[in-house]
Amino acid sequence: MRILHTADWHLGKLFYGNYLTEDQAYVLEQQFLPLLRDEGIDAVVLAGDVYDRSLPPAEAVELFDDIATKITADLKIPFLVISGNHDSPARLSFASRLLAPQGLYIAGELDRLTGPVVLEDEAGPVAFLTIPYAEPAVVRQVLGQETVRSHQQAMEALLAWQAQAVPKGARTVCIAHAFVAGGVAGDSERPLSIGGTDQVAGSLFAPFTYTALGHLHGPQKVTSDTIRYAGSLLKYSFGEARQHKGAVIADIGADGQVDLTFRDFAPRHDVRIVSGSFEAIMAADDDRPDDFILARLDDTQPILDGMAKLRRKYPNAMALEMPNRNTQAAGQRDFDLQQVTERELFTGFAQAMRPDQPLTEAERACVRALWDELEKGGSLL
Numbered sequence: 085m086r087i088l089h090t091a092d093w094h095l096g097k098l099f100y101g102n103y104l105t106e107d108q109a110y111v112l113e114q115q116f117l118p119l120l121r122d123e124g125i126d127a128v129v130l131a132g133d134v135y136d137r138s139l140p141p142a143e144a145v146e147l148f149d150d151i152a153t154k155i156t157a158d159l160k161i162p163f164l165v166i167s168g169n170h171d172s173p174a175r176l177s178f179a180s181r182l183l184a185p186q187g188l189y190i191a192g193e194l195d196r197l198t199g200p201v202v203l204e205d206e207a208g209p210v211a212f213l214t215i216p217y218a219e220p221a222v223v224r225q226v227l228g229q230e231t232v233r234s235h236q237q238a239m240e241a242l243l244a245w246q247a248q249a250v251p252k253g254a255r256t257v258c259i260a261h262a263f264v265a266g267g268v269a270g271d272s273e274r275p276l277s278i279g280g281t282d283q284v285a286g287s288l289f290a291p292f293t294y295t296a297l298g299h300l301h302g303p304q305k306v307t308s309d310t311i312r313y314a315g316s317l318l319k320y321s322f323g324e325a326r327q328h329k330g331a332v333i334a335d336i337g338a339d340g341q342v343d344l345t346f347r348d349f350a351p352r353h354d355v356r357i358v359s360g361s362f363e364a365i366m367a368a369d370d371d372r373p374d375d376f377i378l379a380r381l382d383d384t385q386p387i388l389d390g391m392a393k394l395r396r397k398y399p400n401a402m403a404l405e406m407p408n409r410n411t412q413a414a415g416q417r418d419f420d421l422q423q424v425t426e427r428e429l430f431t432g433f434a435q436a437m438r439p440d441q442p443l444t445e446a447e448r449a450c451v452r453a454l455w456d457e458l459e460k461g462g463s464l465l
């Protein structure tokens with residue numbers, strides 16, 4: 085059975101104030117759907133964080149509706165989806181009991197889960213355990229297990245509960261949204277718990293033929309080759325600039341042998357960091373000026389109107405950083421406004437902006453002349 089594992093779509097995500105929905109649609113329509121068609125995929129697994137927030141924008145809901153329809157109704161591929169920590173379990177699992185017979189299996193609210201989804205190939209059954217993200221308190225309540233206090237105990241309880249109905253001898257695929265210890269987090273995941281540990285042990289997933297994880301946005305394996313994060317659909321922070329985003333194809337053989345390949349997606353706009361001096365960045369050749377750009381300048385002097393100038397070359401520039409800029413002097417404002425003249429204030433400002441290069445004699449003469457003129461005209465004072 086050939087399974088495609090994807091995760092963390094975060095439909096409707098805002099990136100520096102811009103909705104990424106069109107970029108998400110581009111990758112899903114132009115790369116993801118053709119991959120399903122061309123690779124003869126037997127089942128698609130989406131391991132949580134379908135949407136970026138519990139109340140997603142209408143465009144994001146329309147996009148998911150469209151893609152889910154194309155997978156299940158047009159391509160006739162079973163589509164298994166769990167909710168992640170960003171999703172609303174109740175909203176995501178709307179009509180899930182009606183949709184399951186159509187091949188769209190949505191696991192959201194725990195109390196509506198019925199058991200593993202069992203699909204068949206020539207070699208027999210493959211049982212998919214669908215474990216939506218749930219707070220330990222919710223698991224404790226739904227399963228009526230008073231001892232569940234931690235994410236680890238919650239995962240143990242959910243796995244044991246789902247495992248009861250796995251057919252004897254079936255190969256198993258576990259789909260979960262969790263932080264498995266040993267995994268590497270980035271800067272676009274929302275922590276699963278504040279204080280206390282949000283991690284679960286990789287050994288919990290050792291019994292399964294393959295484990296399709298969601299939550300961590302970098303594609304990676306954890307503790308074993310067959311326990312994997314597919315990573316997010318797109319790069320959702322500049323910290324992910326060097327990652328490759330894509331999907332995992334897991335071929336599960338008759339004997340439970342798993343062969344893995346990773347297919348890269350080529351986004352409409354890449355997320356990139358360009359670095360160097362402002363002058364060098366503006367002068368360099370770049371054949372992808374429409375990418376989402378963070379410019380990390382090594383200049384020490386402020387660049388007047390830097391963002392506006394940068395956007396002439398990179399219309400989708402998102403941020404400009406100057407890690408080397410010496411701003412220490414800017415914090416020293418312990419003077420009494422009543423005691424200093426405007427001229428002294430200006431000199432102080434110039435020093436704060438350019439701490440390592442005081443005003444030259446020519447600049448001071450120019451400033452003096454301007455102050456003289458302003459005071460003469462009486463317009464300022």
Ligand SMILES: [Mn+2]
Pocket residue numbers: 092133168170273274299300
């Ligand atoms: Mn996520």
